[in-house]
Amino acid sequence: MIIRDALESDLPAIIDIYNATVPTRMVTAELEPTTVEARLPWFREHSPDQHPVWVAESDGRVIGWLDFKKFLPRCAYRGTAEISVYVDEKFRRRGVARRLLEEAISRASSLGITAIVGLIFGHNEPSLKLFERLGFQRWGLLPAIARLGSVERDLIVMGRHCPARHDATVESPAQASGFGNQLNDSLSLMRTLMQYRQEPIHLALLKVRDKHSMLHLDVLILIYHFAKICSGQILEIGAFVGGATIAAAFGVRDSGRQKKLIAIEPGGSVKHKRLGTRNILHDLERNLARQRVSELVTLIKGHSFEPKTISTVHHLLGRDEIGLLILDADAGKRRDIESYRDKFADGCWMVIDDYYGADSNAKTAPSRADVDALMAAGCLEPLGFYGWSTWVGRWRRCAPEVVG
Numbered sequence: 001m002i003i004r005d006a007l008e009s010d011l012p013a014i015i016d017i018y019n020a021t022v023p024t025r026m027v028t029a030e031l032e033p034t035t036v037e038a039r040l041p042w043f044r045e046h047s048p049d050q051h052p053v054w055v056a057e058s059d060g061r062v063i064g065w066l067d068f069k070k071f072l073p074r075c076a077y078r079g080t081a082e083i084s085v086y087v088d089e090k091f092r093r094r095g096v097a098r099r100l101l102e103e104a105i106s107r108a109s110s111l112g113i114t115a116i117v118g119l120i121f122g123h124n125e126p127s128l129k130l131f132e133r134l135g136f137q138r139w140g141l142l143p144a145i146a147r148l149g150s151v152e153r154d155l156i157v158m159g160r161h162c163p164a165r166h167d168a169t170v171e172s173p174a175q176a177s178g179f180g181n182q183l184n185d186s187l188s189l190m191r192t193l194m195q196y197r198q199e200p201i202h203l204a205l206l207k208v209r210d211k212h213s214m215l216h217l218d219v220l221i222l223i224y225h226f227a228k229i230c231s232g233q234i235l236e237i238g239a240f241v242g243g244a245t246i247a248a249a250f251g252v253r254d255s256g257r258q259k260k261l262i263a264i265e266p267g268g269s270v271k272h273k274r275l276g277t278r279n280i281l282h283d284l285e286r287n288l289a290r291q292r293v294s295e296l297v298t299l300i301k302g303h304s305f306e307p308k309t310i311s312t313v314h315h316l317l318g319r320d321e322i323g324l325l326i327l328d329a330d331a332g333k334r335r336d337i338e339s340y341r342d343k344f345a346d347g348c349w350m351v352i353d354d355y356y357g358a359d360s361n362a363k364t365a366p367s368r369a370d371v372d373a374l375m376a377a378g379c380l381e382p383l384g385f386y387g388w389s390t391w392v393g394r395w396r397r398c399a400p401e402v403v404g
Contacts, residue, residue, distance in 0.1 A: 001096065002195045003103050005229055006053040006065060008256035011036050011043055013062035014055070017086050025148040026124050027086065048229035048255070049323070049347070050111055051081060054103065056096050063091040066100040071117055079114035097127075101134050108162035110185040115161050121146065122154030131158045186383045189222065189392070196221045201254075205247055212287050213243020214275060215328070215353065216387025220247040223326060226349040227251025227261070232323020235313065235343075237304045237336050239265040241277055242287040244326050244351075249293035262316055264300045264309060264329075304329060304336050313340065321345035325395070328353040330363060334370035341379075341395075348395040350380065355391040364389065 006014065015036050021027040046053050046067060056064040064087040071080040083104055087096045108116060118136065120127045140157030147153075196202055205220045213220060223244050227234055228251035239245045245263045252259045267281040277283045281301060288294045298316060302309040322343045327333060333352060354367045371391055374380040382393040 001056055001058045001063070001099065002198055003054050003056050003100060004195065004199075005048050005255075006043070006055045007254060008040075008043065010055050010062050010065075011039065014043075014053075014065050014086075015039055017062070017065060017088050020089050021086060025151075026121060027127070029146055029148075031148070044257075047231045049231050052111070052229070054100065056087075056100055058091070063088045064096040064100055066104060068104070068111065068113070079112065080117060081108075081111075081113045081115075082117045082119065084118070097130060098134070101130070105134065105160070105162055106184065107188050110188050113162060115159060118158040120156050120158055122156050128156060128158065134160075136160045182381065182383065189383055192225055193218055193221060196225065201250065204250065208243055208246050208291070211243075212241050212246060212275070214240070214272075215243060215390065219351065219353075219387040219390045219392075220244065222386060222392060223247040223324075223351055224251040224254075226324045226351070227259070228255045230259075230323030230349055232321045232345045232348065233260040233317055234262065234324045234326070235322050235340060236261070236263040236326040236328075238327065238329030239263040239284055239299070240270075240328065241275060241280060241283045242291075244328060245284070245288065245297055246291045246293055248324070248326065249288070249291070249296040252296050253293070260298065260316060260320065261296055262298045262300065262313055264302065264304045264313070266303045267301060305332065305339055310339050314343065317343055322348055324349045324351070326351045332370075333367045334374065337370075337374065344395045344397070346395065346397045350391075350393050350395055352391045352393075354389055355385065356389040 015034060018028070019033040022030055022033055043053065046069070051068040051070065053067040054065060055062045064085070066083060066085040068081040068083055071077050071082045083101075085097050085100050104116065108114070116136075117139070118131055120131065122141075136158040137160060138156055139159040142155040142157070144152040145155050201224060202221065205224060206217055209215065209217045209220055220243065224247045227248040234248055234252070236245055236248060245261070248261055252261055265281060265284055267279070269278045270276055270280065285294070285299070288297055300309055300312055304310075322340065323345050325337075325340070325344065325348060327336060327350070329336060352367070352371055354364045355371055356364060356368065371380060375382060379396055380393050381396050382391065384392050386392055
């Protein structure tokens with residue numbers, strides 16, 4: 001069984017599982033079955049990187065699902081989320097709900113969630129016991145609030161803090177929160193990578209890597225993942241012949257959402273025993289066409305730091321923010337980041353290649369210095385190093401004068 005982000009194509013299975021619980025009068029307050037069309041707005045309201053919908057999948061079949069939603073609309077409650085979990089009646093009592101809840105608890109901090117609440121009918125003893133086993137407590141009782149047919153039912157508020165307050169082991173609460181979140185997010189990425197290795201996309205990206213990319217396969221998988229889950233738009237600087245571009249395009253395609261994927265490439269030629277090319281732009285466009293993703297990519301031919309290119313990117317984005325930056329250009333990492341920093345969403349995923357190498361390397365040494373300086377300024381939050389030399393992390397907004 002794997003747990004992954006739900007796609008719109010999963011909605012029929014999600015609704016079938018949900019509707020099967022309606023007649024039981026145990027799980028949902030709905031009294032009549034719903035439809036895919038009626039629930040489509042509900043699905044689209046969810047954000048994969050804040051309030052996601054996940055499905056549990058076994059042998060290509062959706063057997064359960066879980067969703068996060070806002071607990072209350074007031075800003076003070078933004079760290080609290082309500083969760084719901086449903087399992088196919090043929091797969092109940094097999095640990096599916098437990099796995100989904102454990103995943104929700106472990107990944108809550110990476111979603112900006114500090115408390116999880118579940119609303120459970122008082123007569124739903126199996127669900128109440130499961131939540132209690134996973135550290136939830138009874139935070140409230142709403143007596144006789146639901147009328148199911150001719151019977152009035154209580155509603156129990158089950159809740160827990162994430163991470164648990166007693167888990168903090170560093171000196172201050174601020175340090176505990178920051179370090180704990182960063183560690184959980186790093187482990188979550190590693191877990192996500194393992195899950196993708198069991199999915200068909202792994203083989204598809206392996207073929208892309210062999211034909212079109214110098215990046216490690218794990219990096220391409222993470223680019224795919226970030227492109228699929230990010231709520232903002234995507235900017236790639238240094239597309240080369242299209243390996244990372246294709247991975248990102250696959251992620252956009254599989255997200256079921258409309259996202260702008262902007263790729264910048266100045267062109268030229270490269271001598272390389274595996275991916276040598278006399279015309280980068282020609283090969284890039286050909287490779288995108290062969291993978292049938294050309295329509296998902298807006299290609300800008302030019303240098304990323306040129307005023308014309310910067311202006312074009314800003315025009316294409318409009319008011320939208322960038323949710324994923326893929327940076328695989330020559331040494332000027334800081335220069336490129338400064339050119340577009342005003343469009344980065346807070347928490348924007350960052351994939352920056354050429355971080356590691358010999359100090360004498362004309363490309364990696366200045367790249368690493370730029371990234372280290374931005375980390376020291378608090379603008380970049382590291383979440384791991386993947387492949388041969390790729391830094392992975394997130395953008396954190398900091399005052400412009402700090403970077404200088």
